Amino acid sequence: xxxxxxxxxxxxxxxxxxxxxxxxxxxxxxxxxxxxxxxxxxxxxxxxxxxxxxxxxxxxxxxxxxxxxxxxxxxxxxxxxxxxxxxxxxxxxxxxxxxxxxxxxxxxxxxxxxxxxxxxxxxxxxxxxxxxxxxxxxxxxxxxxxxxxxxxxxxxxxxxxxxxxxxxxxxxxxxxxxxxxxxxxxxxxxxxxxxxxxxxxxxxxxxxxxxxxxxxxxxxxxxxxxxxxxxxxxxxxxxxxxxxxxxxxxxxxxxxxxxxxxxxxxxxxxxxxxxxxxxxxxxxxxxxxxxxxxxxxxxxxxxxxxxxxxxxxxxxxxxxxxxxxxxxxxxxxxxxxxxxxxxxxxxxxxxxxxxxxxxxxxxxxxxxxxxxxxxxxxxxxxxxxxxxxxxxxxxxxxxxxxxxxxxxxxxxxxxxxxxxxxxxxxxxxxxxxxxxxxxxxxxxxxxxxxxxxxxxxxxxxxxxxxxxxxxxxxxxxxxxxxxxxxxxxxxxxxxxxxxxxxxxxx
Amino acid sequence: xxxxxxxxxxxxxxxxxxxxxxxxxxxxxxxxxxxxxxxxxxxxxxxxxxxxxxxxxxxxxxxxxxxxxxxxxxxxxxxxxxxxxxxxxxxxxxxxxxxxxxxxxxxxxxxxxxxxxxxxxxxxxxxxxxxxxxxxxxxxxxxxxxxxxxxxxxxxxxxxxxxxxxxxxxxxxxxxxxxxxxxxxxxxxxxxxxxxxxxxxxxxxxxxxxxxxxxxxxxxxxxxxxxxxxxx
Numbered sequence: 130x131x132x133x134x135x136x137x138x139x140x141x142x143x144x145x146x147x148x149x150x151x152x153x154x155x156x157x158x159x160x161x162x163x164x165x166x167x168x169x170x171x172x173x174x175x176x177x178x179x180x181x182x183x184x185x186x187x188x189x190x191x192x193x194x195x196x197x198x199x200x201x202x203x204x205x206x207x208x209x210x211x212x213x214x215x216x217x218x219x220x221x222x223x224x225x226x227x228x229x230x231x232x233x234x235x236x237x238x239x240x241x242x243x244x245x246x247x248x249x250x251x252x253x254x255x256x257x258x259x260x261x262x263x264x265x266x267x268x269x270x271x272x273x274x275x276x277x278x279x280x281x282x283x284x285x286x287x288x289x290x291x292x293x294x295x296x297x298x299x300x301x302x303x304x305x306x307x308x309x310x311x312x313x314x315x316x317x318x319x320x321x322x323x324x325x326x327x328x329x330x331x332x333x334x335x336x337x338x339x340x341x342x343x344x345x346x347x348x349x350x351x352x353x354x355x356x357x358x359x360x361x362x363x364x365x366x367x368x369x370x371x372x373x374x375x376x377x378x379x380x381x382x383x384x385x386x387x388x389x390x391x392x393x394x395x396x397x398x399x400x401x402x403x404x405x406x407x408x409x410x411x412x413x414x415x416x417x418x419x420x421x422x423x424x425x426x427x428x429x430x431x432x433x434x435x436x437x438x439x440x441x442x443x444x445x446x447x448x449x450x451x452x453x454x455x456x457x458x459x460x461x462x463x464x465x466x467x468x469x470x471x472x473x474x475x476x477x478x479x480x481x482x483x484x485x486x487x488x489x490x491x492x493x494x495x496x497x498x499x500x501x502x503x504x505x506x507x508x509x510x511x512x513x514x515x516x517x518x519x520x521x522x523x524x525x526x527x528x529x530x531x532x533x534x535x536x537x538x539x540x541x542x543x544x545x546x547x548x549x550x551x552x553x554x555x556x557x558x559x560x561x562x563x564x565x566x567x568x569x570x571x572x573x574x575x576x577x578x579x580x581x582x583x584x585x586x587x588x589x590x591x592x593x594x595x596x597x598x599x600x601x602x603x604x605x606x607x608x609x610x611x612x613x614x615x616x617x618x619x620x621x622x623x624x625x626x627x628x629x630x631x632x633x634x635x
Numbered sequence: 636x637x638x639x640x641x642x643x644x645x646x647x648x649x650x651x652x653x654x655x656x657x658x659x660x661x662x663x664x665x666x667x668x669x670x671x672x673x674x675x676x677x678x679x680x681x682x683x684x685x686x687x688x689x690x691x692x693x694x695x696x697x698x699x700x701x702x703x704x705x706x707x708x709x710x711x712x713x714x715x716x717x718x719x720x721x722x723x724x725x726x727x728x729x730x731x732x733x734x735x736x737x738x739x740x741x742x743x744x745x746x747x748x749x750x751x752x753x754x755x756x757x758x759x760x761x762x763x764x765x766x767x768x769x770x771x772x773x774x775x776x777x778x779x780x781x782x783x784x785x786x787x788x789x790x791x792x793x794x795x796x797x798x799x800x801x802x803x804x805x806x807x808x809x810x811x812x813x814x815x816x817x818x819x820x821x822x823x824x825x826x827x828x829x830x831x832x833x834x835x836x837x838x839x840x841x842x843x844x845x846x847x848x849x850x851x852x853x854x855x856x857x858x859x860x861x862x863x864x865x866x867x
Contacts, residue, residue, distance in 0.1 A: 228706030233664050260733060263696030264685030269733055299667060299708075299731050301700070315667045315707050317731065 184211060184427035185254035185272075194261035198268070205309050206268065206302055207256065213314070214251055214427065226311050230300065233314040239423075244284045247291070250277045250423055252430040252477055259299070266304040273297050275322065275480060277473055288465040293476060295322040324479035328486040328505045331537045334631050335409065335447065335574035336624040337373035338366055339542060343581035343609065348417060348589075351382040354395050362580060363406050365611050370624030373409040373447055375490075375541055375576050377416035384432045393439045400445040409447035411508075411541065411576070412440065413490060414474075416453055417589060421462040421470040429470070430477040441482035448506060449478060449485055450541065454492035456499070468500060475503055490541045494521040501533040506573070510542035515561050518543075519568035526571065539574035545616070547603040550596070559615025562606070566623040575627065577620055581605040666707045667731050677701040677709025680758035682716070682751045690768040691742040691795050698735040699727065699751045699758065708732020711753045719760075720747035740765050744797035767797035770851045775828075775844070779861055783833045786855075790826040791848065798826040803849065809857075811842035823848070834862035 185207055189195040209225060213234055226234055239246040252275045260269040278291040296319040301312050342362060345353040366374060376399065383392040396412070403410050414433055433451070440446055451474050455467050475487055486505040491497050497509035507529050511518055526538050545561045547553040562577065569575050582605035586598045606617035613621065666675035681700040689695060697716055701709035714734045716725040721741065727734035734751075741747065744767045751758040770791045778785040791799045801823050807830065809817035816838050821830045828846060837857060845854045 229664070230706075232705070236664070259731070260698070260735060262683065262685060262698050262735070263694060263737065264687075266685060267683055267698055269731070298664075301733070313707055313732070315664050315732075317667045319668065 184431040185256050188255065188257045190257035190259075192258045192261060194263055194265065195258040197265060198258070198261060202265070202268075202304075202309070206270065209302070209309060209311050210254070210256065210270070210272065210300065211427065213311070214424070224307065225309070228312050230311040230314045239281055245280070245282050247278065247280050248423065250279065250426050250473065251275070252277065252427055252473060253434065253480055254427065268302045270300045270302070271297060271317070272300060275476065276319070277476075279469065286463050286465060288469045290469065290472070293322050293324075294319045296320075322476075322480075324476040324483065326479060326487065326505050327483040329484070331447075331486060331506055331573065334628055335373040335539070335576075336627050337371050337375055337409075337411070337574065337576040338369075338580045338606075338620075339544075339576055339578045340366070340374045340376050340580055341583065343583055343605070346583040346585070347377075347587065348379050348381070350377070351379050351388075351392050351395055356398075359399065360402055363402055363408060365607070366580060367406045367408060369607075369613075369617070369621050370628060371408065372624075372628060373411065373574065373576070374403065375411040375413060375450065377413045377453065378436060380415050380418040380432070383436065384428065389435065393435065396436070397439055397443070400440055400443045404443070404445035408445065410445050411448050411450050411488070412436070412446065413450035413453050415451070419458045419462065421458065421466045426470065426473055429474060433474055433477055434481045437478050437481045437485055441485045447486065448488050450488050450490045450508065451475065451478075453490050454510065455489060456491050456493060456496040471500060472503065475500075488539065488541075494525050497525045497538070498528045498532055501529050501536065504536070506537045506539055508539040508541040508574070511540055511565070512543070515565045515568075518565050519571075522569060522572055537573035539576070540569060540572050541574070541576045542578045543569075543575065544578035544604050544606075546600040547614075548596075548600040553603060555614045555616070559617075559619050562616040563619035563623075566619060566627075570627065570630075575623070577606060577616075579604050579606075581607060581609060664707065666703055666705075666710065674705065675703050675707070675710045677711040677753055677756060678704040679709070680711075680714065680751050680753060680756055682749060682758035682761045684749050684761040684763050687762070688764045688766060689740040691740055691744065691765055691793070691797065692768075693740050695738050695740050695763060696735070697725070697727075697738065697749065697751075697761075698733060699729070701729050701732050701734070701753065714751050714753045716749055716751045718747060718749055720745070742795040742797075744793075744795075767799045768793035768795065770799050770848050772851065773828075773848075773853055775846060775853055775855045777855065777857065777861060780831070782835070782862075783831045784837075784857065784861060785831050786829070786844065786846075788828040788846070788853075791823065791828070792826070799823055799848070801825065805846050805848040808845045808847075809837065809842055810845070811838035811840050814838075816842060837862055 187203055187207060213226065213230075237248045239248040254272055254274040256270050256272050258268055259271045260267070262268070274296060276294045276296045278294070280289045280291055281287070297317040298314060299317050300314045302309050303312055340362065341347060341350050342355050342358045344358060345355055378396065379392070382388050400410055414436065415429070437449065451471055455471060458467055471489055478485055478487060488504050488506045488508040489500060491499065491509040493513070494509050494511060497507055501507055507525065509525065511521060513521070522538065522540070529536050529538060543562070543565055545558045547555050547558045566575065583602050586601045588598070605614070606620050607613050666672065679702040681702060683698045685696055699714045699716065701711040701714065703709040708731060711729045713726060713728050716727060716736070717723070718725070725736055725738060727736045740763070744765050747763050747765060749761045749763070771794045773791045774789050776787050778787070793799065803823045804820050805823065805828050806820050807818070808815065809832065817832065817836050821828060828848070832844070839859060841859055842857045843854055844857055845852055
């Protein structure tokens with residue numbers, strides 16, 4: 130009131146302001162009153178809804194009454210099993226996980242804030258009922274899975290693997306008045322497991338290109354999948370002497386329940402077109418995805434296995450590149466977490482098909498030998514100074530030999546942009562590529578980024594800086610009409626000479 | 636010196652009790668893997684019988700959980716399930732902490748109680764209600780009472796002789812030459828259907844009365860002379 134007395138001429142203006150303020154405060158308080166008091170109030174909030182599909186497989190296995198279980202019940206049970214991996218808040222776990230099942234959850238001590246903790250990650254889960262009570266109130270499920278035990282030291286950011294097991298568990302569920310609850314989670318058998326490669330040794334030289342259709346790069350590749358353009362490009366790449374290409378599987382399109390089958394069918398078609406031209410393909414997984422959290426692993430594993438299941442034995446498949454430039458995520462996700470994830474994905478693939486050659490496309494020679502003992506071929510990218518390309522390759526090869534024996538070393542991305550602040554420079558691009566390619570005769574595979582320019586580069590690819598996006602658009606070695614730029618000419622010359630080594634070997 | 640001895644004794648006692656606590660709180664998810672461990676001994680039996688309400692001769696599903704003191708699967712090899720109604724015993728092997736079997740509900744209606752046991756360990760009781768099946772054919776009797784008709788049935792039972800439970804509704808339809816004259820319902824009392832119809836509610840021509848109880852119908856003709864047309 131004293132304020133109003135001091136400024137009586139503003140009283141009429143202040144009053145509506147005060148009224149509006151009071152209204153806003155009331156609205157805020159009303160909103161707060163409607164907010165849930167707990168983080169999870171309903172089971173559907175607890176169960177992950179990431180992609181609309183479960184990471185696990187359910188088989189009825191011919192057990193009596195199993196077929197009578199409604200899909201909603203099966204989904205709820207699967208949701209309970211998968212949620213148990215994530216260490217949910219105490220209030221929720223108390224109500225749906227009881228007794229021994231609740232205790233099993235607490236063995237994953239990483240759900241607490243303890244600086245050091247132990248946890249198990251369950252992958253490749255196959256679930257089948259072993260008993261369904263006649264009135265559908267009791268269900269026993271048997272789960273076969275890969276269990277990976279980790280010890281996490283948060284203070285040091287270290288993750289140590291303590292063991293990998295193939296295990297069988299039995300879980301029991303009961304239908305109560307508040308819905309399904311899990312009462313037990315017990316191990317029936319566990320065997321230490323190792324998933325070694327049975328892939329054939331790659332002893333042929335590969336000259337290739339990284340490929341997206343220029344009208345549908347990155348995430349548009351699989352949604353638009355311009356078949357005519359792709360086949361024309363494959364013919365063109367073949368005419369340049371390329372015997373291989375590297376493509377990228379869009380994670381979102383291949384994990385969404387609504388598009389996954391379409392994606393897999395298109396991937397198979399792509400490999401068929403490549404096989405018809407005797408072009409081998411490196412399929413790079415987890416494109417545009419940099420999330421390594423433990424909670425995603427089972428879905429990631431299911432994703433990679435679904436791809437391997439579809440194309441693992443395809444004649445056109447050269448290798449699976451598990452992750453493009455995973456080392457760029459070290460800073461955000463932590464190197465131990467990224468490496469643990471990569472190891473888990475490798476085992477996942479090999480548990481499905483051990484003959485598929487695996488690699489990891491590191492962004493830099495510095496990281497090229499990480500996990501070298503485990504991959505079938507080494508691959509890294511070299512966008513550093515042209516000078517020293519051969520030294521870096523020699524160092525990588527020497528280190529690989531000392532660490533992991535004679536494994537092929539691929540440079541799966543090299544290239545230069547024509548962009549410069551004062552305009553395009555095709556000659557410089559050609560010169561630099563030519564100089565770099567000439568230093569790579571000892572590589573086992575060389576893949577250039579990229580066939581054509583891209584009209585549109587999204588901010589999700591290289592960020593918001595306009596010069597970065599402009600740079601990224603102009604890496605092509607050929608014009609849209611397939612006339613060759615100087616870099617294309619250099620590439621064509623290189624492929625002939627490089628692949629002649631194959632003939633000499635034969 | 637006394638104080639030092641006291642502290643040493645207390646700390647040893649504390650250590651002992653914390654060790655015991657730790658041991659007691661160890662819960663093993665591995666009892667099915669190595670069920671010889673003492674910790675996996677069956678401490679409790681949980682008995683489930685369902686459905687909780689059945690008709691004679693329908694299947695009854697029995698499950699017995701053997702539970703150790705940690706809430707996990709106990710290491711029993713087999714259990715006995717006793718139908719306390721008939722005294723009959725059923726034996727079931729336990730696999731992975733669960734024994735189950737399917738039996739047929741007795742033909743005699745009533746409450747039956749099951750228990751299960753493994754030597755001296757007795758489970759909870761599980762009760763099942765066996766109720767009468769669909770009614771067997773039944774007869775209706777008409778009697779004249781002044782200006783109304785008294786209709787009564789015999790005691791209605793199912794095919795096993797179980798009296799149909801009281802309170803069940805029967806639908807009564809009175810019709811004449813295909814036209815509905817009266818529709819009403821009544822409930823079963825002491826196993827019988829008893830109801831009255833006023834003569835004024837009946838058509839003057841010959842009519843019929845149909846009674847439907849749980850899908851079983853009985854029909855009876857009402858000759859015009861029963862009410863004699865006098866009531867009108």
